[in-house]
Amino acid sequence: MTNPKSPATLHLSVENQTLEGVAQVPGSKSITNRALLLAALSKGETTLSGCLVSHDTLLMAEALRQFGVEVSEVHPESVTVKSDGTLKPPAEPIFVGNAGTTARFLTAAACLADGTTVIDGDEDMQRRPIQPLITALNELGFAAESATGCPPVTVTGGAKEIAAKVGVDAGLSTQYISALMMMAPKLANGLRIELKNAGALDGAGYLDVTTRIMAEFGVNVAEEGAGWNVPNGAYASPTYAVEPDYSACTYFWAADALSAKTITIGNSKEGETAQPDAKALDVIRMFPNMPAIVDGSQMQDAVPTLAVLAAFNETPVRFVGLKNLRVKECDRVEALREGLVRINANLATVDGDDLLVNGSPYLVSDAPTTQIRTFNDHRIAMCFALAAIRLDGIIIENPDCVQKTFPNYWDEMAKVGMVSELTD
Missing domain, CATH: 3.65.10.10 (Enolpyruvate transferase domain)
Known part of the structure; x- marks a missing residue:
């Protein structure tokens, strides 16, 4: 799996682990x-x-x-x-x-x-x-x-x-x-x-x-x-x-769970959609006590969000039902494992098609900065931005790949308090 040359990187930071405000998500x-x-x-x-x-x-x-x-x-x-x-x-x-x-x-x-x-x-x-x-x-x-x-x-x-x-x-x-x-x-x-x-x-x-x-x-x-x-x-x-995109909602639901204050989504209507990723909200609401096993087969695009959230969970989480994630925009199982172990070498392992995240609310990074390879995959870029709420030094390669489904993602994150510095 290759990573296309990145024209830029985005260094993210969040003051006092606090995001707050109202975000808007695009159409599905x-x-x-x-x-x-x-x-x-x-x-x-x-x-x-x-x-x-x-x-x-x-x-x-x-x-x-x-x-x-x-x-x-x-x-x-x-x-x-x-x-x-x-x-x-x-x-x-x-x-x-x-x-x-x-x-x-x-x-x-x-x-x-x-x-x-x-x-x-x-x-x-x-x-x-x-x-x-x-x-x-x-x-x-x-x-x-x-x-x-x-x-x-x-x-x-x-x-x-x-x-x-x-x-x-x-x-x-x-x-x-x-x-x-x-x-x-x-x-x-x-x-x-x-x-x-x-x-x-x-x-x-x-x-x-x-x-x-x-x-x-x-x-x-x-x-x-x-x-x-x-x-x-x-x-x-x-x-x-067209309905709002509930895959996009998962990023702000998880950001709210990780933040010391509250984030809401101004244009979603939970419970009124057939979109599968809306099911992720039930799991996110359980944080920091997510289930030991999460079946991602019926909410596939939400798995990256849930995997990064699980990095800060009280106990390990095994994600199963992920075989189809290997044939998405990239091999998302491997991309998630790589990004998580770049943060901390003991944070994740892959077992067949399962992803095991050894989370901890006291998680610390192995190095002052962690550069996340996105493999030109919008969901990898957006989910790892969530790690910046709790950890300093998160850097996202090729941040423009979010243009695929959420072109103003970084602007919406900025509205609720995430600071980003673009570098060549």
């Missing part, structure tokens, strides 16, 4: 990208509000423009999407950076375009698996291929004799299922999606997010047995409001 990346795609597949004009404006969502918007959809400038107050409900083959390859949702959702959606689409990404994206989705699309009757099982992917879509049922191996990501669900109403007979690997799905809550948004756009998915029935139908929603 997961919901913004789903809403943009469903608006593009709707006939007519859709107005979206509350959208996240970030690297990933800008890539989705630009990709949809390449498919012939009119998408206005992405702005949190309003985004207008105009479409005839179809996608046109793009003239050039679509670049998705390291945006997993964009890559996987558009690989399936590209089957609806009558022609060939190439979807490619950066070096990190080219290591992220997509073969199970490719296999499912070929079994349906489309033509999709990748030399490596990762992007770049070439998809040939259009009118074909398409099967009405498909099995998918979603062991690596539920995004494969969401991708199939969202394109399925455009198929003449709809689609029955079945699991090839029956059993518990890591990140299953994101399927609830997908089906809820689809319902608001007029298509109801029925869960039946080990699968889902998606009817043929037309998407339409003249307006849609």
Whole structure:
């Protein structure tokens, strides 16, 4: 696992272990990208509000423009999407950076375009698996291929004799299922999606997010047995409001737990969301007596936050259900272990896919400064900033990687009292 050269580092400090005030979180990346795609597949004009404006969502918007959809400038107050409900083959390859949702959702959606689409990404994206989705699309009757099982992917879509049922191996990501669900109403007979690997799905809550948004756009998915029935139908929603990002909320919930004073979030509504990471609040409220075992399989993006919080817990915490974290923007299990042991050599170990954090409320760093490698992963950068509440000398490499999902993260941390010094 490599760490791209960092153009800058950010030295963080917090006076008297105290943050205080009100923070605002952006719109959900997961919901913004789903809403943009469903608006593009709707006939007519859709107005979206509350959208996240970030690297990933800008890539989705630009990709949809390449498919012939009119998408206005992405702005949190309003985004207008105009479409005839179809996608046109793009003239050039679509670049998705390291945006997993964009890559996987558009690989399936590209089957609806009558022609060939190439979807490619950066070096990190080219290591992220997509073969199970490719296999499912070929079994349906489309033509999709990748030399490596990762992007770049070439998809040939259009009118074909398409099967009405498909099995998918979603062991690596539920995004494969969401991708199939969202394109399925455009198929003449709809689609029955079945699991090839029956059993518990890591990140299953994101399927609830997908089906809820689809319902608001007029298509109801029925869960039946080990699968889902998606009817043929037309998407339409003249307006849609994107929820705040509860993955982003975890940083401020944990900051409040670590701070000597109180931090609140001005625009979240706990208990009114299907976003899986909202479940992390129950664990955070238990600090400094977090459970001995935390299952991260159903709140995957919250695990980095919880792991750094666990560094200051009264007792050790073992994080389990982490296998899918190894194929995120980086290998997050290893990135978390490395960052924690850079703080203190005895702080963390990895056992298979489990992460054991040997926390202590009296934790001290091994050195006056600790430089955290982010591996260009926004969640690694944001979670390790929390360590600066209790420890001096935390330095974050490549702090701009937060542009992926939370561009003003450092500004919001500054609002509640975190001091940051940028150095070249």
